[in-house]
Amino acid sequence: MAVPRLVRPAADPCLTRAWSVAAIQSHERALFAGGVDPYGLMERAGGAAFAELRERWPDARRLAVLVGPGQNGGDGLVIARLAREAGLAVDLLGWRRPEFQGSAAHAWSALMSAAPGSEVRDEPAAIDAALAGADVVVDALFGIGLDRAIAGEAATFLQRVYRAVDARDQRPGVLAVDLPSGVDADRGAVDPLTLPADVTVTFLGIKRGLSTGPALAACGERVLADLGCPIESADEPPLELLAGGAHLGPRAVDGHKGRFGTVLVAAGNRGMPGAARLAAEAALRAGAGKVIVATHPDHAATLNVGRPELIVHGVDSAQELLRLAALATSVVVGPGLGRDAWAMAVWRALRDCPLPLVVDADALRLLGPNSLRDREAVVTPHPGEAAMLLECDTDAINADRLGAARMLADRLGCAVVLKGAGSVLVAGGRVAVCQRGGAALATAGTGDVLAGLLGALLGMGLSRSAAMELGVCLHAEAGEIEGAARGEWGMAAGDLFEAIRGRLNGRIAPACSGWRRIGSAGGDALPGMVS
Numbered sequence: 001m002a003v004p005r006l007v008r009p010a011a012d013p014c015l016t017r018a019w020s021v022a023a024i025q026s027h028e029r030a031l032f033a034g035g036v037d038p039y040g041l042m043e044r045a046g047g048a049a050f051a052e053l054r055e056r057w058p059d060a061r062r063l064a065v066l067v068g069p070g071q072n073g074g075d076g077l078v079i080a081r082l083a084r085e086a087g088l089a090v091d092l093l094g095w096r097r098p099e100f101q102g103s104a105a106h107a108w109s110a111l112m113s114a115a116p117g118s119e120v121r122d123e124p125a126a127i128d129a130a131l132a133g134a135d136v137v138v139d140a141l142f143g144i145g146l147d148r149a150i151a152g153e154a155a156t157f158l159q160r161v162y163r164a165v166d167a168r169d170q171r172p173g174v175l176a177v178d179l180p181s182g183v184d185a186d187r188g189a190v191d192p193l194t195l196p197a198d199v200t201v202t203f204l205g206i207k208r209g210l211s212t213g214p215a216l217a218a219c220g221e222r223v224l225a226d227l228g229c230p231i232e233s234a235d236e237p238p239l240e241l242l243a244g245g246a247h248l249g250p251r252a253v254d255g256h257k258g259r260f261g262t263v264l265v266a267a268g269n270r271g272m273p274g275a276a277r278l279a280a281e282a283a284l285r286a287g288a289g290k291v292i293v294a295t296h297p298d299h300a301a302t303l304n305v306g307r308p309e310l311i312v313h314g315v316d317s318a319q320e321l322l323r324l325a326a327l328a329t330s331v332v333v334g335p336g337l338g339r340d341a342w343a344m345a346v347w348r349a350l351r352d353c354p355l356p357l358v359v360d361a362d363a364l365r366l367l368g369p370n371s372l373r374d375r376e377a378v379v380t381p382h383p384g385e386a387a388m389l390l391e392c393d394t395d396a397i398n399a400d401r402l403g404a405a406r407m408l409a410d411r412l413g414c415a416v417v418l419k420g421a422g423s424v425l426v427a428g429g430r431v432a433v434c435q436r437g438g439a440a441l442a443t444a445g446t447g448d449v450l451a452g453l454l455g456a457l458l459g460m461g462l463s464r465s466a467a468m469e470l471g472v473c474l475h476a477e478a479g480e481i482e483g484a485a486r487g488e489w490g491m492a493a494g495d496l497f498e499a500i501r502g503r504l505n506g507r508i509a510p511a512c513s514g515w516r517r518i519g520s521a522g523g524d525a526l527p528g529m530v531s
Helices: 021-033 036-058 073-083 102-114 123-132 151-168 214-219 273-285 319-323 341-350 363-364 381-389 394-399 401-412 446-459 464-486 493-504
Strands: 018-019 062-066 091-095 137-139 171-178 199-203 221-225 239-242 262-265 290-295 310-312 330-332 357-359 378-381 415-418 424-427 430-434 513-519
Touching: 018 021, 021 036, 021 341, 036 102, 036 137, 036 171, 036 199, 036 513, 062 123, 062 415, 073 091, 073 102, 073 137, 073 171, 073 319, 091 319, 151 378, 151 415, 171 464, 239 464, 262 319, 262 446, 273 290, 273 446, 273 493, 319 341, 330 341, 330 446, 341 357, 341 363, 357 446, 357 513, 363 381, 363 446, 378 464, 381 401, 394 401, 401 415, 401 424, 415 464, 424 464, 430 464, 430 513, 446 464, 446 493
Parallel strands: 062 091, 062 137, 137 171, 171 199, 199 221, 221 513, 239 430, 262 290, 262 330, 290 310, 330 357, 357 378, 378 415
Antiparallel strands: 018 239, 415 424, 424 430
């Protein structure tokens, strides 16, 4: 069986890697040790953020800049100075009047020279009035060093900000500087007091916590400003970001169905034929040569109505299931499987099958530690299923999706796709996060479609890692395409098939990736830098 060729488009390296806080901080220290002026770098950061603000909100005339006591606050002061120089009104707000240090102190002096009498207001009435009239709120409170819950005076201040913004008939725009205050830059956890941004401009390199989970909603549109000195390497490997756009190359002109794999879909207990049908049709639309469905006998006769290409068998014995598995090159088990004796019999018959295996939905509940060790298997839990497998709650999963996916891979001994916003892929030593997708996929049955996609790609001979990358990104991009064409509300899982086929063949161009890169704003090269 000839393995299909995977075609990947060229990608901006800066948008395909995400870094830990330690790596970013080490990069900054190396820049400064090499002669880069810290205040000059802050000027570039503030300039890039202000340029993005002006492009996004060209009619804005009044800003409220939330200023913290650290270097992130210094970026906000640069933005405030540039805004004043451009003729905009600016209110500086904080929970106290800070004493700035280092580069932030330079930024404060520059602001006072440009706008004498500037002050950070901390009185409740002043905060309310400024936020009531602001066209854009700039969040420059906390940076990447925050690794604890927001508490004390800062919490009281953010609660007031939240109330004032929510009281507006028309919400002001919100721009976050480097990251929204309260987002954990390593794990992606989001403090309940985090003010969701419309756009986040992050600096030097993408922080790995901004790639997945609740942080995606907090960040809004994500923009990288590399400031002319992007991070390119570190002592630890970066997190891989999948920008999508890949597809399969053309089929060989002498190809036949036997060369493109046979997928066995074991799914669909009594009353749940839809899950089996969705997974099976997805495998067909992903290019499988044949798709066999082993399902509950009660609905076997009707499951392929309207899709006669599916080969359907009602199974009630392990021997019959194993006979069908002998005809396959990959197996998908779990969609609509249920939890009764029939489900247990299906799982027991297939759990030791030597074929590449996709385990989804109800079958995940039948797994124990090391159940799939040394197997060519992929499990595809959503956060609730991941919480069940790791014996914790869903909030704990979403507070550290990267860590949860690694723990699942270690516990089960196999590859993992942790589904959700920013799906996390772990296969061997590879950890990657899909940067595609959208809320249109938040509907029943889309997980069954993903399971079928993965089964087809594994069955036609792609490596587990390549099948996971292509399958997850195709699925996410199909959701984007359908959402853009007809709206996110009301999409059904079966609506994905046309877009999946188009993307698989490279016929439908995907939208832009989850990140956008901009240059540094203005000025000559900084000392120690080559422009």
